[in-house]
Amino acid sequence: MQTDTKDLIHIALDLTTNISSQDRFERLLTTMRRLFNCDASALLEFKGQHFKPLAINGLNADVLGRQFNISEHPRLEAIARAGDVVRFPADSSLPDPYDALITSHEGKLHVHACVGLPLMANQRLIGALTLDSFDPHQFDNFSNDELRTVSALAAATLNIALLMDKLEKAAGDVTESDPAKHQPQSNTEIIGQSAQIQALKKEISVVASTDMTALILGETGVGKELVATAIHQQSSRADKPLIYLNCAALPEAIAESELFGHVKGAFTGAISNRSGKFELADKGTLFLDEIGELTLTLQAKLLRVLQYGDLQRIGDDRNLKVDTRIIAATNKDLKEEVLAGRFRADLYHRLSVFPITVSPLRERGEDILLLAGFFIERCRSKLQLSHLSLSSTCQAILMHYPWPGNIRELEHSINRAAILARAEAKDEYVILQPSHFKLDNFSVEVTDVIEQPTMSVTNIPVDNLRDATEQFQRQLINNALKQNNNNWAATARQLSVDVGNLHRLAKRIELKQ
CATH class of the missing domain: 3.40.50.300 (P-loop containing nucleotide triphosphate hydrolases)
Structure with missing residues (x-):
């Protein structure tokens, strides 16, 4: 392995640690990003011919709400059918589902290096781990055997979480009167992590x-x-x-x-x-x-x-x-x-x-972006678009709008915005902008969304945008914590994010254990 094997040991130890599945997933992706120095990674569950993101690192928040039908995403279909490591050439003609969705490169659309690791349990596909980079040679120094080792550890992580979830559901479902009456849970899903x-x-x-x-x-x-x-x-x-x-x-x-x-x-x-x-x-x-x-x-x-x-x-x-x-x-x-x-x-x-x-949508924090991602992916499919995404400014506005019509209003707003954006698009990348939304004359200045009165961005390195972004986030959260006497709930309210999401972000950027 080209990097310190301590990272792999940490993954193995996490398998036996008494932590939540979500924390285990996010630790896995944090390690993956450090191990491969990639721009983005995602852990996906495979269910009903769909890949559903369980955790992401380096991707826009709305990706967590998307569900990728493999028949509409050829790279994901290739990973699902391969049964082994998949390396996509830098000049591959297959569209990448994460193009225009990597946080640190909003203006740079094309992902140049992509590795897909199918995750298997008992010879059955249960998910995938994807690694993406804008450097076309980022993964050249990693052998397939090394990637298989990572894939096996990631598969064990996901399989344990799925088994625990299944056992918890079974414990809650079985009754003394007639356990045979209970049926498997359907695929109806309520989107959100708040x-x-x-x-x-x-x-x-x-x-x-x-x-x-x-x-x-x-x-x-x-x-x-x-x-x-x-x-x-x-x-x-x-x-x-x-x-x-x-x-x-x-x-x-x-x-x-x-x-x-x-x-x-x-x-x-x-x-x-x-x-x-x-x-x-x-x-x-x-x-x-x-x-x-x-x-x-x-x-x-x-x-x-x-x-x-x-x-x-x-x-x-x-x-x-x-x-x-x-x-x-x-x-x-x-x-x-x-x-x-x-x-x-x-x-x-x-x-x-x-x-x-x-709860009304306005009280659910970043669930707004997850739901937006869910509706965007569905709308992309209906309109037969290659790519459909939200601009960062648009994400901020959606997060701050009060949504009096709740989820129904969000869905209708995205459908309308997608139709308008498609009509204006000059290439295959359709990006929703604030001008495509009609939110009862609501507007918010970008500086109102991201600017904090005590924030200083001096001494942040600018040669690596990803590291600079994480350092900015660390500074921002640290300053807000000090203003709120280290009260995480109050800090989350000040930063307009869900407190659970704030804890996960702090762990990802190594601000807390």
Whole structure:
């Protein structure tokens, strides 16, 4: 090995260290960057013909939110199919998925040296480690055997994390009554690494393992339907139907029929028997979105079904027994609705057995960029573009915009911006700029975003942009820590970043252990 073997020993020791998977991944990439002196590295999980970034080093933050379909990224497809070290020639015609996405070279688009290491466990592809550099000869002095050693250690790191995750899920899923009922978790994913999202995922896991009624609270556009889907797909009812009903869109004349069904001749137009949503969701889950919009009359009938598990179709005297799990959602404050007499107190208490609050996007820090990356990659695919990325100025603006419409507004804004940027693009690299976004006349000066009053950039070396950037970050964080008496949470608020992301950045730039 051309560099100190201490780096490899550190990777091996991390396999037995009691640290989180994310910390283990980030330590791995920090070591990779030091070992190979590359401009960027990424650890990817392979799942369902997609490579999903688990950790990145030297790449734009939005890359963490992207999911790369190998059929659309020939270099990643080559890595997935190779089964061994893949070295791409500096003049390779295959587009690099990280072009224009390396933090230290925003104006320099083409990656010139790229190595892909497929990560295998039990002869099965579980992921990949990618190393990128702008120096076309950066990896020439490393033999394939040396790279295979690194690949084996990286594969062990990823495999341990995946096994631990699988064991934790299994422990939470198995019940004494009938463990065989539980199905494998689906690929529904909630994007984000913020403390709020980590807490939300834990709440979803807890309530999914029961049959309790769940009430999802949050502003319009925060992703309440996605949370409901995740609860269902992690539950023992995952192989049964998940039925959706938007209570706000229900005309009062047919609302009762939609919920409970009717028999032929029950009213004008009832030309045949019809099952309601409760029957359709029998043994499964019924998701009642915008539950706060139901009339008081329907609320009373809904309460009876929740209490006794039986219902009557309109025009039918017989009771039907149903086993339906209810998940409800609303953007209203139901406590206030109860006080105002618009919502039944007994129904509210019945629904709110396990309330889950989904945080607004503006409180989720760098999750904004992860979600932006997810939508950008999806939009790139739909528009059949080779490259689609955010400028650094645009990233800063997205981070500071308050997003009153939350995730839905972010998605629509990116779709619109991508269409405008494509129309203006002069080559294959389509880069979203502030001018492509229409954010209710919102604007922010770049200096307002990155400038700190006590920051000094003197004595920072300028011959190596990557090292200079990291030294700038160390200075910036150190100054903010001093201003906040070494309080990391307060420092994160001052720097407008998620505290978990700040801790990870500090570890990556070796500001803390």
